[in-house]
Amino acid sequence: xxxxHGNWCLPNVVLDPETARVTGLLDTGRVGRADRYPDLxxxxxxxxxxxxxPQYGNELAxxxxxxxxxxxxxxxxxxxxxxxxxxx
Numbered sequence: 001x002x003x004x005h006g007n008w009c010l011p012n013v014v015l016d017p018e019t020a021r022v023t024g025l026l027d028t029g030r031v032g033r034a035d036r037y038p039d040l041x042x043x044x045x046x047x048x049x050x051x052x053x054p055q056y057g058n059e060l061a062x063x064x065x066x067x068x069x070x071x072x073x074x075x076x077x078x079x080x081x082x083x084x085x086x087x088x
Contacts, residue, residue, distance in 0.1 A: 001033045001034060001035070002033065002034070002035070002036040003031075003032075003033060004030075004031065004032060004033065004034045004035075004036055004038070004039050005025065005028065005030065005031055005039050006028075006029070006030020006031055006032065006034070006038070006039070007027055007029075007030055007042065008038075008039035008040075008042050008043045009042045009043055009045070009046035010043070010046040010047065010052075010053055010056075011026070011027075011046075012025065012026045012027040013025060013026070013043075014026070017055075020056070020060060036068075037074065037077045037078060037080075037081050038081040038084070038085070040065065040068060040070055040078060040081075041077075041078045041079070041080075041081035041082040041085070042081070042082070042085055043061075043064060044061045044064065044065055044078060044082075045082050045085075047060050047061035047064060048061045
């Protein structure tokens with residue numbers, strides 16, 4: 001179990017526009033200890049969303065996952081949690 005945000009995506013994070021470093025958090029109602037993959041999946045999808053966030057993209061999403069220690073073998077888990085979020 002990891003510390004999690006519960007709804008970790010760009011609308012809930014304040015980023016420094018120059019460095020893309022997190023400078024603040026919003027909507028912390030679901031913060032707690034849980035599997036980290038829902039947060040990884042939501043942020044990865046949020047960063048890749050070209051229509052909503054064209055300034056980020058696939059390269060930054062991959063960098064984010066690598067920095068978080070994401071194992072490429074768990075792509076199915078990322079996909080699963082991104083799909084689950086569609087129903088909330």
